[in-house]
Amino acid sequence: MLTPLVKERPHLTTLASPPAVPKTAGRMRLRTRWTGWGFVGPFMAVFALVFLAPIAYSLWLSLFQTQLVGGTTFVGLDNYARVLADPQFWDGTGRVALFLLVQVPVMLGISLLVALAIDSGRLYGRDFFRLAIFLPYAVPGVVAALMWGFMYGERFGLVGNFNDLFGTSIPDPLSSALVLPAIGNIVTWEFVGYNMLIFYSALRVVPTSLYEAAEIDGAGPWRVITAIKLPAIRGALVVATIFSIIGSFQLFNEPSILQPLSPNYISTHYTPNLYAYSLSFSGQQYNYSATVAIVMGVLTMIVAYVVQLRGMRKEA
Amino acid sequence: MTIRHHRAVGAFAAAGALALALTACGSGSDGGDAAETVSPEDISAALEEGGDLLVWAWEPTLDKVVEDFEAEYPNVNVELANVGTGNDHYVALQNAISAGSGVPDVAQMEYYALPQFSIGGSLADLAPLGASELDGTYSPGPWGAVTDGDAVYGLPMDSGPMALFYNAKTFEDAGVEVPATWDEFVTAAEKIHAFDKNTYITADNGDAGFATSMIWQAGGHPFEVSGTDVTVNLADEGSAKFADMWQQLLDDDLVADVPAWSDEWFQGLGSGEIAALVTGAWMPANLESGAAPASGDWRVAPMPQWTEGSNETAENGGSALSVTEASTKKALAYGFLEYANAGDGVATRLEGGNFPATLADLEDEKFLAEESEYFGGQKINEVLSASATGVVPGWQYLPYQVYANSVFPDTVGQAYTGSTSLSDGLAAWQDSIVKYGNEQGFTVGE
Amino acid sequence: MSNVLMTAPTVRPKKAPPRLRNRRSSHARPTRSILLxxxxxxxxxxxxxxxVWLLINATKTQPDLFSSFGLWFSGDFALWDNIVGVLTYDGGVFGRWFLNTLMYVVLGxxxxxxxxxxxxxGLAKFDFPGKRAVFAVVIGAVAVPGTALAVPTFLMFANMGLTNTPWSVIIPSLISPFGLYLMWTFAADAVPDEIMEAARLDGASEARTFFQVCxxxxxxxxxxxxxxxxxxxxxxxxxxxxxxxDxxxxxxxxxxxxxxxxxxxAGGEAIFNLVIAGSLLTILPLIVAFLLLQRYWQSGLAAGSVKE
Structure with a gap:
């Protein structure tokens, strides 16, 4: 439950197919059919408490309407009909879709290039870069917002300093239409190193024999990248993409932290997740908020599933 | 095993939902207990007998008040918790009330948020506990904010009669007179920005508290509430006056669109690039700590007027302490409120920089004669106290003002981005307010 | 390093465990590139x-913070004063927060x-009824935005009397779907079935096999x-x-x-200098942990390559 809020973008990986179940299902295994639950049970018990129960509760809540005056009434699927016809919900959904189409490729592209550069062995100070670029992942969101809020300041912040020095007139990223790219920049900053590490780790296990073969063929470095490295880490690329898609759909931390600095551009329905949050915390519309969360969860699953199918099919 | 567990959790979740439904029902009803009167002796007895009190507040001066209070009533143990400032605090309180557990005995309530909790039946009526006796103790603005008919839902802690805080150095450098009317204010804004393109007369990027206070001063009554009947008119004369005047400043880009309380804002206040603020009387302490570099430059003048020579002002900000309906120790809690907001606690809080809501202190010679070093030795309390006497009576907030303010940027805020006008923004705000109110079961008219 | 991360499932050829590239000893070290x-x-x-901004501004006093260029030092060098301020402000509550965080991290x-x-x-090494369902349920659940579940979770926890106690933070921290996935893929690769079979034939219990062998x-x-x-x-x-x-x-x-x-x-004291210095102190332990844990990753890599 916390995970989505923290800077772990994690769940994504779970969407990739599970590791192939080792083929040898021996007799031993049949005899101990239930032993597996002994190991998985504790996780699932806590999981049920902190994930499944709140979801079940939300499903229940989504069937009711509670008014400040008048109490609670059963409304069936009315809340769902309302979400699907709610322009504010679709405004936010459209925005995260746009974000996903632009920010995710940029971020993953940079991550991949850096991973390839570090893996190439052609860098000075390789270990330093690997750690330095990963560091932002360790910075708490509250602190990140403080830093970027300052740096984005047009009048007194770094953008202002820059304009004064060079006579440019870059508008304040937080009080203009640039606020979406500004959020994209923070997300990119936070997760470039994280994705880089995933790609880099995948590159580390490309079998040596493949390189040896390439050397014998006299392939150049670009050829090695396109013909060997990229295909070899396709799995990691798909996983990171799915990760980032879920992360985009759940975009919340960065806009919510920047909202006080840019209230007129970051509306209460800026992203679907922010909308659900505002509904329950400012408007006490718990029922409708739960419905928004469920609809968003279903949309996310559909998109992630489609991407996974496409990614895996190409591979086949 | 896991499957059984699932079921258990499911049943539990359903029980939780029911609890939510029940509390929600409860809060919809009137919530007022049969008024049984409690005498001052009963309060004293409760204080002597003692007990534990849980207080949720972020007001910093309360630390010392609690310390002194416990020294005076050794049997009372007060646990003071800061659960968040402003909205975080209301979220926590609302959650606790919904859950029906962990509700504090006493909670800080900003005046604009108080009706939301009192109409919801979450706050105790203090009149039977003796609060009606305090009529006349507080200045009219704050007292009006905590009372609803005969009911009293809190004791005012501080107040924010508005005044013009300005940086005299910037005004002097730009050769601008201190504006006494809003027309002069607009002219001064033009001159100051013409003098230096990085300097603005004030900062505003759309603040619901400021806008409603401005409408209040202009004589507007956009929100009228009677029980669950609400009338909203954000196009009345007062609202239009404010919108037309402020629109001129927005059109010519004469106010810095820096969000209040951001570090950029403090920086501008400290450097003189934000030359003035029209805000509540609680501002001096914030200027001293947040805009220290400008020490000695700032002064206070009366709030600019719509009609030259009048003294009509409004309240901005400020908060009360309230006793929750869920508290099982209302007499004891009220004893604490009285001590903190009508008794010895008042002096302690004033020393800590609070601006009083109590008439006796507002008129106190010593208080009025205090010279503020930060304000170059000016006797600022004279100006601020005078403002308290001019607060236009009859203002009401919505019974769901916390929500309304949260969507202010979505609507009126758009005027600050240049995509609409203030009057259209106010109309859009009104639409949101009406829609939400009707959804929530109020009868909202326009 | 952390060869775990790359265990993106499709990376691993299904047939034979891949041979790890052996630190490039097998082929010539590429020439380094300044451009790259x-x-x-x-x-x-x-x-x-x-x-860097954080580091520099942690050395500034509250007034200097707002009156100086953000990416260079200015005024008095107040880093130590700020750190002392952070540690002593409000009766040293920062230390308490630090210990709380430590407790949440250790237990959570x-x-x-x-x-x-x-x-x-369990998922990697055992077949059991409902295994597929476990996977489907975990995936489905994580796609629902957690922020929106905050209120239901709060109400449930309040009913259980857990709110405003450390348990309300620790219990939800106990679930890391990403961690489950990583361990799943890792265990599938790192623990050969043959070794488990051998341990069982020796009469070791499942618990013993797990703790001592795997x-x-x-x-x-x-x-x-x-x-x-x-x-x-x-x-x-x-x-x-x-x-x-609380x-x-x-x-x-x-x-x-x-x-x-x-x-x-109103009346609040602006302490941005302490916020910034406190932020610095907050991320330092993590950065140190990164550096220290990196050594373990190194050894982890070595261990991983041995398993062949």
Missing amino acids: TVLTALIGIYALIPL AGGATLLALLGGY LPMMAPGIVTVLLFTVVATWNNYFLPLIMLR PSWYPLTLGLNAWNAQATT
């Missing part, structure tokens, strides 16, 4: 500038790693999962914000936010 280094350095600068991240380890091992083989995976759960718990902000009301149970993130918000209240 400079380009990578640009990304490095991008990553580090905000951190430690517990999350343990549960993920057990669960991942656990050591999964050490590198454990360290990596631990790293991610530690980061997640250390930076945990939103759920404590909803669950906790500042004496706050973690550092919540405490810093309370300090930051303090300036926005």
